[in-house]
Amino acid sequence: MQAVAHVINLWRVRARSRAQLRTLDDRMLRDIGMSPDAADSEVRKPFWVA
Numbered sequence: 876m877q878a879v880a881h882v883i884n885l886w887r888v889r890a891r892s893r894a895q896l897r898t899l900d901d902r903m904l905r906d907i908g909m910s911p912d913a914a915d916s917e918v919r920k921p922f923w924v925a
Contacts, residue, residue: 890922
């Protein structure tokens with residue numbers, strides 16, 4: 876049961892992180908070392924994909 880809870884929590888973290896990434900502008904992306912194309916690719920992934 877803990878394994879299932881862990882996976883669900885991981886999915887929630889990924890979904891939240893990708894939603895936050897979607898809100899960053901180009902300057903903010905540069906600050907974290909990410910290109911707009913890389914960010915776009917990341918936010919398009921489903922939450923269950925690492």
